[in-house]
Amino acid sequence: MKKTVLALVLASIAAGASAHKPWIMPTNTFIEAKEVTVTIDGAISDQLFEFDTNTMKFDGAMVTDPDGAVTAIPAPTSSRFRSSVDLKLPKDGTYKVSLVSSNTMGSYKLGGEMKRFRNEADLPAGATDVTRSTNHTRIETFVTANKASMGAFKPSGEGLEMIPLTNPTELRTGETARMRFTLDGKPLANQPFSLIAGGVRYRGVLGEIRLVTDAKGEAAIKLPSANQYWLGTSYPNDQRKGPPENGAKRYSYTATLAVLPE
Structure with missing residues (x-):
């Protein structure tokens, strides 16, 4: 297949x-071992991959095994700046860890007063002039036990x-990695996305x-x-200010990928 990247720009932003x-x-x-266990950390940070802002709640996080079976992760431990969970990987192959959420929020009028809600379940009976928008978020990472496989990557739609069209646990600098982005199962053409390496604090x-x-x-x-690396994208990708339009849907995707030396 023809190797295509429509734009590749290195932006040195403060x-x-x-x-x-x-x-x-x-x-x-x-990880190569007879019995494989991996720790997954999660956070929301200003300096990438530093525990400096908020913990990441693992509510609803799932792990997809090499055969495509999906199960909930064990109960995590959480502190002020991070959440952590130990995962046993009983099968050889590549696993996908995903945290997916969909939240609807908006405003309404009740008794002549405008109010806001952060969850559809909080919308009271009798509310009028309701406006709402939905944010759908997916956060992922990938781990291989002993040998890489591709069975965990079947899209949900x-x-x-x-x-991933190239196994994301076998990325090496100088080689080429291929991937496809979809929205509700359909290919997402001309979609901008970004890669940012860890260590921002030390690069400046x-x-x-x-x-x-x-x-x-x-x-x-072509891998750097x-x-x-933090991979991130959102749809729609406009930068309009102000509240979203009534009925608007916004989507975001992020993943952590490791690029190894040659």
Whole structure:
């Protein structure tokens, strides 16, 4: 397949300009052992992959095993700045850890007074002039036990997803990785997304790599230097200010990927 990246720009943006970013990250992405256990940490941070802002709640987090079976993760432990969970990986192959949420919020009028709600269940009977918007979020990372496989990557067909076409636990600097983005199961053409390496605090610049998918919703990326990378994208990708329009739906996707040395 023709290797296509429509745009590749290295943007040296001041580290202080970066917004808080959510992420989940394993202690290792490729583990070779007779009995495999990995720790997954989650946080929302200003300095990428630093525990400096808020913990990541693991409510509803799921793990997809190498055969595509989906189960809930064990109960995590949480502190002020991070959540952690130990996962046993009983089968050889690649696992996907996902945290997916969909939240509806908006405003309404009741008794002549305008009020806001943060959950559809909080909308009272008798409310009028209701406006609402929905945010659908997916946060992922990947871990391999002993040998890489591709069975965990079957898309759900819901929301904004990244489907790896190259196993995301076998990424090495200088090689090419391929992936496809979809929205509700359909290829997302001309979709911008970003890669940001960890260590922003020590670089002093964000070092954002900006890319765009092709007409098939795919991208082929020549992998940069070895590091942990945050991959992020959202749809729609406009930068309009102010409250969303009534009925608006917004989607976001983030993943943590490790690029290993040659």
